[in-house]
Amino acid sequence: MPLPPFFDESAASRYYRVSYAERAAQAREWATVHRIPPAAEDDVRVALLLVDVQNTFCLPEFELFVGGRSGRAAVDDSARIGAFLYENIGRISQVVVTLDTHTAVQIFHPVFWVDEAGEHPAPHTVLTLEEIEAGRWRVNPRIAAAVAPRPGFDVGVWARHYARQLHEGGKYPLVIWPYHSMVGGLGHALVSVVEEAVFFHAIARQSPTRVEIKGQNPLTENYSVLQPEVTQGLDGERIALANLALVDHLLSFDAVVVAGQAKSHCVAWTVEDLLTEIRLRDPRRASRVYLLDDCASPVVVPGIVDFTDPAEAAYARFAEAGMHRVHSTTPMERWPGP
DSSP: OOOOTTOOGGGGGSOOOOOHHHHHHHHHHHHHHTTOOOGGGOSSOEEEEEEOOBHHHHSTTSTTOOOTTTTOHHHHHHHHHHHHHHHTTTTOOEEEEEEEOBOSSSTTSGGGEEOTTSOOOOTTOEEOHHHHHTTSSEEOTTTHHHHOSSTTOOHHHHHHHHHHHHHHTTOOOEEOOOSOSBTTSGGGSBOHHHHHHHHHHHHHTTOOOEEEEEOOOTTSOOOSSSOOSOOBOTTOOBOSOOOHHHHHHHTTSSEEEEEESOTTTHHHHHHHHHHHHHHHHOGGGGGGEEEEGGGOOOOEETTTEEOHHHHHHHHHHHHHTTOEEEOTTSOGGGSOOO
């Protein structure tokens, strides 16, 4: 499909108000002119899963911009995602978007922790298991009661258990992130160039966008939209739940295409959890998953961390399991079959 005349890839570097009424009228006309049927008539149903394509990760002036090694990776990714959706609008049956959603007081934000002097850790500080168990970092006593899920719950004990679970489960260690994806704030919104394409798709295909909120539990990180990092306490008490309803929904499609941010964190962990469920149900379903290699980038903070290699290793594992690594510029009809 051609790109609509209003699409401007340079707009991927900024946020703006989408003119919904104008875009809706254009989408209806686009569907008529190009004979785009409603998604309900699709013989082959394809879902596009967009992970955390939000201002907080996708625009350079926001809190956790995913610059990659190029320094502008997420901007270029967003432009490619928008173009991909327009060019394949007749093939994408539904768009599923995830929104990283936080408040100030969560386990990965500075205010949650204090040192012996009562100071909070700086953003990008790694809190190791050894430091937490030694008391180098402890839960801020002024907020402990407010985040406890029930009376008598010891948040300090949970925090030590949490760090051990991350370590023993092969997860990333606890990182203190800048305040980001704050619900109701500008950073929480979809980056405009993608929001516009998603809205246009919903009208043209007469297919409601499915929106999945993740990351609101104050006691656990939630890189994956399918499951928090840690779900159970010391006594087996359930702290958080897996999103099996979304797994069921995604696996109801003939193909699932995945893009978003960051490739090394929320995208990789989401795909990892999806693969785990696929292996439990039917390993052959892995061939239904397509990873847009050029529409996701790893976290790189120059001089501090570079997750490029872990991201590549994760995608290599997914490919070995049967998933397909593809590029947005390759026509979908040339992609390998499931």
